[in-house]
Amino acid sequence: MTGGLAITLAGVAGNIISFMVFLAPLATFRQVFTKKTTGGFSSVPYVVALFSCVLWIFYALIKTNSRLLLTINAFGCGIEFIYIAAYLVYAPRRARLRTLAYFFLLDVAAFGLVVALTLKAVGPQQRVKFLGSVCLAFSMAVFVAPLSVIFKVIKTKSVEFLPVGLSGCLVLSAVAWFCYGLFTHDPFVMYPNVGGLFFSCAQMGLYFWYRNPSNAAVLPTTTDAGDGGAAVHQVIELPVHTVAILSVGPVPVVGVHKIEVRAIEQHTDAVNPKVAEIDKPEVIEIVAAL
Structure with missing residues (x-):
């Protein structure tokens, strides 16, 4: 050349x-x-x-x-x-x-x-x-x-x-x-x-x-089977101070029809009703497991 x-x-x-x-x-x-x-x-x-x-x-x-x-x-x-x-x-x-x-x-x-x-x-x-x-x-x-x-x-x-x-x-x-x-x-x-x-x-x-975060947290979940087991209602329970970020990708969560995020109720001491101070909310990313 x-x-x-x-x-x-x-x-x-x-x-x-x-x-x-x-x-x-x-x-x-x-x-x-x-x-x-x-x-x-x-x-x-x-x-x-x-x-x-x-x-x-x-x-x-x-x-x-x-x-x-x-x-x-x-x-x-x-x-x-x-x-x-x-x-x-x-x-x-x-x-x-x-x-x-x-x-x-x-x-x-x-x-x-x-x-x-x-x-x-x-x-x-x-x-x-x-x-x-x-x-x-x-x-x-x-x-x-x-x-x-x-x-x-x-x-x-x-x-x-x-x-x-x-x-x-x-x-x-x-x-x-x-x-x-x-x-x-x-x-x-x-x-x-x-x-x-x-x-x-x-x-x-x-x-x-x-691009595929490997540090996503494993969260406590409960599942409710739908009719015939065709669809699953997945409930993810998080503490009230947690910020949940749902990453929606092109690959669906197999077998899961709906994902619901609920806050776990905080319990206070009856004698000393003081909620622990939280300096910074915890951020958890919810991703589909491929």
């Missing part, structure tokens, strides 16, 4: 995968359009993504001969701008003002400062290196952002907040763009994707580790 063909294949693969990554928030905005509100969604990821796209567009223009890098970031710039505009339409007033502040601070002021420094304070021979270093530092900061999600998954032992589909696409995207940077001898494209590959693989590993 010639060098030019390898560069083209890696760049086209990176464009296709990154295209899918940019379209991933469509499901979120479908809910926004349906409910006519942004709810608790944050605009920060879209503002940051827009800043990243305009930075890489500027880098591709300064470096030249980076058409594949230019095309995908131009598309990303357009789609992120649409996301931000939609957010501004449906967001509450305070969230809208915060979004505008983030937009002007990062996408206008910070980007304008980078452009001014690149064109006015840096010589023509050093512009690619300077701008590439800025893109490298910012990309690494963006890739470190999922650490909060990783810590949350480890702490809760739940993959509820882990978008495994997006993580898989990010793994493929990091591989494609790493190869593109390697073949074009561009360290500013290559090195950030090493970090992206590491954190994306870490998220995938956590998903497969915690």
Whole structure:
């Protein structure tokens, strides 16, 4: 395989995968359009993504001969701008003002400062290196952002907040763009994707580790047989201070028609009617045994 063909294949693969990554928030905005509100969604990821796209567009223009890098970031710039505009339409007033502040601070002021420094304070021979270093530092900061999600998954032992589909696409995207940077001898494209590959693989590993929790508690239950034994009414008795979380999965509880959670009545001492203080409620997750 010639060098030019390898560069083209890696760049086209990176464009296709990154295209899918940019379209991933469509499901979120479908809910926004349906409910006519942004709810608790944050605009920060879209503002940051827009800043990243305009930075890489500027880098591709300064470096030249980076058409594949230019095309995908131009598309990303357009789609992120649409996301931000939609957010501004449906967001509450305070969230809208915060979004505008983030937009002007990062996408206008910070980007304008980078452009001014690149064109006015840096010589023509050093512009690619300077701008590439800025893109490298910012990309690494963006890739470190999922650490909060990783810590949350480890702490809760739940993959509820882990978008495994997006993580898989990010793994493929990091591989494609790493190869593109390697073949074009561009360290500013290559090195950030090493970090992206590491954190994306870490998220995938956590998903497969915690997707079937093995630490679910075994709870005291009683069963009442239905007519003919076809259906079973399963009663799970928990102390009143326990918070029960029922995980509903695609696999039903075999033979169980209904699950009911009841609180066990607390008994107090007749002489000294004092209920023990409970500092923190116990959380038990109820899952189907596969």
